[in-house]
Amino acid sequence: MRVLLHLCCGPCAIYPLKRLRAKGHEVSGLFYNPNIHPYQEFRRRMGAVRELADAANFPVEIERKYGLSEYLQQVVFHEQERCPICYEMRLVKTVETAVAQGFEGFTTTLLYSKYQNHGLLIRRCEQLAEAHNLSFVYEDFREGWQEGIDSSIEMGLYRQPYCGCIYSEQERYDKRWKKRRKAEAAARAALQSQ
Secondary structure, rough: EEEEEOOOOOHHHHHHHHHHHOOOOOOEEEEEOOOOOHHHHHHHHHHHHHHHHHHOOOOOEEEOOHHHHHHHHHHHOOHHHHHHHHHHHHHHHHHHHHHHOOOOEEEEEEHHOOOOOHHHHHHOOOOOOOHHEEEEEOHHHHHHHHHHHHHHHHHHHOOOOOOOOHHHHHHHHHHHHHHHHHHHHHHHHHHHHO
């Protein structure tokens, strides 16, 4: 089957690409991630995708337009729902591309990450597949988490330290924010146990 693989980055694509090819699929990639912040991070991730594409003889279409404004217009005042909004933006673009280019199926490297909402991703991909007469090629790529990390290090690919958006960047580096969130979660848990 001709499968379009949405790529969030190069390192996260290594294991899914290997698995899809092992199953006999003809795989092409799409790098479309308007969420990534800052611009230099976007450029680094694009570079890692190009390196992987060259090393793995992997055809990849790269959306070079920096889409942060588009992303922020969708999530501002909806920060608590930012991940589903972000998934939607990227998955819809992937499906539209797959349909336009005659692919039979699609999937995403977001299914490789232990930090993404796996259930939500599956449900939305299934809905999009049905609505557009495509196959959603599902596999729990999280099983290859460490293998993908080890391979990306071996290849010397740039590995990002956070998901990509401005909010995840804060979550990764802002110690006061982390402390406050932890305290809020503990307070909620205490209220629920009463």
